[in-house]
Amino acid sequence: LLTGGCARLGEETATVALRFTDQDTTAYRLTTQAEDSIKFEGASLKGPDFKDSRNYGEIELTFTQQIQSVNEQGNAVAKITIDHLKYLLVRADETLLDFDSAREKDSNSPMAKLIGQGYTLEITPAGEVSKIIDVSRPRTEVEAGSVVAKVISGLFSPQAINERHSNLALPPSSENRLEAGDTWSNVKGVSFRAMGSKAYERVYKLKQVEHTNGK
Template sequence: MNHIGIYSLVVCIVLLAAGCAAPSRKIVKTEAGQQETIKTQVETRETVRTEVEAEQQGPSINLELKFVEADSTTYRVALENDKSVQWEGGASKPPGFEGGHTGNKMEITFTQQIQSVDDQGNATARITIKALKYMVTIKNNVTMDFDSSRQEDRSSPLSKLIGQSYTIEITPSGLVSKVSDTNDALAAVKGDSAANNVAVRLLSADAIKEQHTIPSLPAAGKSQTREGDNWSSLKRVSFDLMGAKSYEKVYTLKEITDVDNRRLAVAEMEAVASAEDAKQLHRQQAATAGPLSAMSDSTEEYTGRLELDVTEGKVQECHEKLLVEWFIVNPNPKADEPPAALRMAARRLYSIERVD
């Protein structure tokens, strides 16, 4: 197939993925289907973690969570999943092309009350939802916008999540090993509307684990660290038509400071090409390459930061940001037009911060 044929095929595939303009009655039906796809999209997370590389300089600290029975802490978690398609260049857009952003944003505030702690430091915690924001955007059109603090939103099925509780088991290394006691919350949000479906998804085991797992801590038994030490974890992310990518996230302990009788640790993350332990993930990545990935150039940035109160063993804040962009350029533009290009992007954001 020549270059023009390949480029035409790419445009057709993107049109199918991004959607085309249609009469308003059909748009409503299409948006409902796309909204459901976004709601149920879950990233695949790898739990493989490499050993900390010890540096024999400076005092060591224990970089892990600590739990005390009956202790209660409030946190705010935010998650964002966004993809976009843009037409660039002087050439006319293909008929029916409609780009823009499609994705969702979620912000949840909750209290975490420790019910028990075992001999290994693992905690059973009762989670109670205090506040929630949720937004869905499809091709730049906001199709759902919920904020539990707004009076007019209190009739939404999502408002029934406020005050609901469930139980998690969490390890000192920040992994959620078990989710339970969600039946009452699920019964409260039972229904057939799009908002009901979102509420049910937020109570799924996968969603709860994503909300409460701290992805930036060293593996169990490897938490003793010094300034300059680093540790890593592997993560595989799916980008639909663009295939899947594997990342090795490398955290480095940058700073240990004493503030107001507390010791604070700061670590920063940059994702790099996977190391020897990730060969299997690379084979999987090659096998799951999307139909467009071989036709495009891409750029990516994956960074993060962790601030941990080592004295109390509590996260002050943690955030990670992944941005990937793909460029597909028409190799044979018309003589009287500059080259046209498709710019596609995917953005994933995660953050957790301590509120009190």
């Protein structure tokens, strides 16, 4: 995170943005979870038509990000490589997929071929994915329409890649020059499938600007 301070009417300001370094390599671990359930209560809500059920999904993805180049605007071309993956998918209390690339018994799974694969994208100083340059999809022999095929397709979809690598906590580039006390916000939509969707506004506040090595 780049926070460069300067004087403005006697106050300290900072540019709140990402600063990339050519050939820099960073490892990340990203975990996402989603759960919804239906529970019927009451004597009249019994029988086969009123069965409690739970849907649950959990993804743990460890990947390496290598910066291949940085242009004059500060945008970085980043190569993403998948190092480790755990994927658990439960629908109506039935486990459809339980994969862990660290488990020896899962080494022959089509999902195991995701390890070492990845994609190249462009990231802006505002933490936005501005371009997906290429995607290295694994060559797997899986039945079209199967759970594994849908999971692999979903992991490499443009929407998933954008959500995975966009930093929504940063202000837009046109408003990233801030002073202590300034705020910014963004709206995040969350889908609950059959139960509809909700939108949440997240508000951030810059508490303090500090100098490091005279900057």
